[in-house]
Amino acid sequence: METFANLADGFAIALTWNNLWLALLGCFLGTIMGALPGLGPSNGVAILIPLAFTMGLGATPSLILLTSVYYGAMYGGRISSILLNIPGDEPAMMTCLDGHPMAKNGLAGAALSLSGIASFVGAFIATWGLILLAPQLVKIALLFGPAEYFALFALAFMTLGGVSSTNQAKSAFAAALGLGLATIGVDTQTGVPRFTFGEVHLYDGLDFLVAIVGLFALSEVFIFLEERHGSANADAKKLTIGKLYPPLSMIKQTIPTMLRTSVLGFIAGVLPGAGASLGSFISYSFEKRLVDKDNTFGTGDPRGVAAPEAGNNAAAGGALVPMLALGVPGSGTTAVLLAVLLSLNITPGPLLFSENPDVVWGLIAALFIANFMLLALNIPMVGLFTRVLLVPPRILMPIVAMVSFVGIYGISGSTFDLLVMIAFGVMGWVLRKLDVPLVPIILGTLLGNAMENNLRRAITIDNGNWWTLIDSPLTIILWSIAIVGFILPLVIGRRVKSRMRRDEEGALQD
Amino acid sequence: MxxxxxxxxxxxxxxxxxxxxxxxxxxxxxxxxxxxxxxxxxxxxxxxxxxxxxxKPDRAPHWPSLGRLAELLAAVVVMVLYAELLPTLGFVIATAFAAAYLSWRLGSGILASILTGIGSSVGIYVIFHLIFGLSLARGPLGF
CATH class of the missing domain: 1.10.287 (Helix Hairpins)
Known part of the structure; x- marks a missing residue:
């Protein structure tokens, strides 16, 4: 099998001391970032990008470091869900429902290690899914011409709003805003400056890393300044962790749950716009409907801990499929990873698999390795991470802000970029208040140029005929999916979202 | 609205x-x-x-009170000052001040804020500059 030969090559790349060390560092930092409330996977990866660049890492090592952070953050999110009843990041929301009650019943250690195992199973199955599915998707994507790519980008934006936002108008607004920001700078095809207002710094366009760090990390600092809830760590000391290993019967009882929800989460992750939060939500509600015969879900049922954790980690792996195979990320963190690739001058998409097989398979092998490392880090050493939770926001948030500044300054050495980042931070805060999703903005700034180039190429090839955008069967299929994906959430999305809200509120009031 | x-x-x-x-x-x-x-x-x-x-507007979000808004504005001003003064003051001094300010406004006591400021500034300097070799702004004192 060709796949296995590729995978073996990948392991040959990933199994160097340097890459192993980076994976371990990434897993460790990622778990910490996931565990700390207020620092999610997208923030975590975003503020570490400059570090990867300044360490002079090549493409494969940087990706190994940053995807390990990504997987690690997905593991880490559960820790504060279980111990504090505060999700460490958004996907870990559902883990609060049964994880915290388990902890209150004196089973905190069991809940932590069980969810660690569930995370492992989810991520492991999803990585296999990535190996099997991504090359198939590449085969389809190789048939794409410029018109199809334009339709694909449109599809990504139109479906992105779907579940992540209650208001389709707002996610469309966010996508357009991002695309508009991407057009700033010298036009690549004709060489005329656009929207630069004579400011020389803008001729190169806005650096999307600046936008990402500002929108994600800095706006988080503003949110904390506004609310100033410094007491998030109050309960942590009261809970005893208890025995670290769950009884074998508990693991046996939860295995079918883990397997089912891993598959479910993976599918949710592959779908554009769904991402890990939906993965854990679907997994939890599906399992609840399927196996919760005695109404024990919500009172500390181990299956209720395993389901969302397997689901969200599987979704994290699934989200890598469209990012690598099509160059179209489906979630915030994979968008940030795409930014890394673009900054390294690597264009993800079907050609990545033929032109840079070392990057793809090295990364996949690293994911397997990272997953085992995470299991090792997260079960015996979980006590270490619980201690990190005691760092209060009043110490943590200044550090986050300063690391953001250092990172951006380190890349460009320009005060102008820092000012732009502050502006994005303020904008991010206002937009978050107004419930405008930030991910479409990031995706817009990232994909804007590629989208425009494909549009112009398609139309130029066909001598200025705009109908060329919808005159092949593939484009028609893509546009149909896009339109359905945009309209469907208007009908059913509100219901799903309001249920998610209700469950979330249920989890957070105590 | x-x-x-x-x-x-x-x-x-x-x-x-x-x-x-x-x-x-x-x-x-x-x-x-x-x-x-x-x-x-x-x-x-x-x-x-x-x-x-x-x-079709959504429900209005919960906006902070005027005092909190002033708080945010002050933080933005401090960050802009930080960005502008970074090349003149040098990384360690500028960062210590900015981090101490943020920590103070997030609810630390005076002494704790100063310690947080100096700690995070020196910590970042050691990790990012001395260990990883990131070039940071150099001040008059060379750091």
Whole structure:
């Protein structure tokens, strides 16, 4: 099998001391970032990008470091869900429902290690899914011409709003805003400056890393300044962790749950716009409907801990499929990873698999390795991470802000970029208040140029005929999916979202 | 109400964007679409979604009180000052002040804030500059 030969090559790349060390560092930092409330996977990866660049890492090592952070953050999110009843990041929301009650019943250690195992199973199955599915998707994507790519980008934006936002108008607004920001700078095809207002710094366009760090990390600092809830760590000391290993019967009882929800989460992750939060939500509600015969879900049922954790980690792996195979990320963190690739001058998409097989398979092998490392880090050493939770926001948030500044300054050495980042931070805060999703903005700034180039190429090839955008069967299929994906959430999305809200509120009031 | 204002601002933004797009000077080598085609499509989407937001606003978010808003504004001012003064003061001094300020405003006591400021500044300097070799702003004292 060709796949296995590729995978073996990948392991040959990933199994160097340097890459192993980076994976371990990434897993460790990622778990910490996931565990700390207020620092999610997208923030975590975003503020570490400059570090990867300044360490002079090549493409494969940087990706190994940053995807390990990504997987690690997905593991880490559960820790504060279980111990504090505060999700460490958004996907870990559902883990609060049964994880915290388990902890209150004196089973905190069991809940932590069980969810660690569930995370492992989810991520492991999803990585296999990535190996099997991504090359198939590449085969389809190789048939794409410029018109199809334009339709694909449109599809990504139109479906992105779907579940992540209650208001389709707002996610469309966010996508357009991002695309508009991407057009700033010298036009690549004709060489005329656009929207630069004579400011020389803008001729190169806005650096999307600046936008990402500002929108994600800095706006988080503003949110904390506004609310100033410094007491998030109050309960942590009261809970005893208890025995670290769950009884074998508990693991046996939860295995079918883990397997089912891993598959479910993976599918949710592959779908554009769904991402890990939906993965854990679907997994939890599906399992609840399927196996919760005695109404024990919500009172500390181990299956209720395993389901969302397997689901969200599987979704994290699934989200890598469209990012690598099509160059179209489906979630915030994979968008940030795409930014890394673009900054390294690597264009993800079907050609990545033929032109840079070392990057793809090295990364996949690293994911397997990272997953085992995470299991090792997260079960015996979980006590270490619980201690990190005691760092209060009043110490943590200044550090986050300063690391953001250092990172951006380190890349460009320009005060102008820092000012732009502050502006994005303020904008991010206002937009978050107004419930405008930030991910479409990031995706817009990232994909804007590629989208425009494909549009112009398609139309130029066909001598200025705009109908060329919808005159092949593939484009028609893509546009149909896009339109359905945009309209469907208007009908059913509100219901799903309001249920998610209700469950979330249920989890957070105590 | 917030959403209506937001929508109107968005609409103005879209109009401004479209006007700026129409004013892009044509280059002698142009393709069928030209440099302003795509921005005009984007402006149209921006305008349409803004109109929908005005017509169908969501519930107003919980805005902070005036005091909190001043707090945020002060933080922005400190960050801008930080960005501007970074090249003159040098990384360690500027960062210590900025981090101490943020820590103070997030609820640390005076002494704790100063310690947080100095600690995070020196810590970042050691990790990012001395260990990883990131070039940071150099002040008059060489750090």
């Amino acid at each position: 917030s959403d209506r204002i937001f929508g109107v601002v968005g609409l103005l933004l879209a109009i401004g964007f479209a006007l700026a797009a129409l004013n892009i000077e044509e280059s002698f080598l142009s393709d069928a679409v030209g440099p302003s085609g795509f921005p005009l499509i984007v402006a149209a989407v921006l305008a349409l979604s803004s109109i929908v937001i005005v017509v």
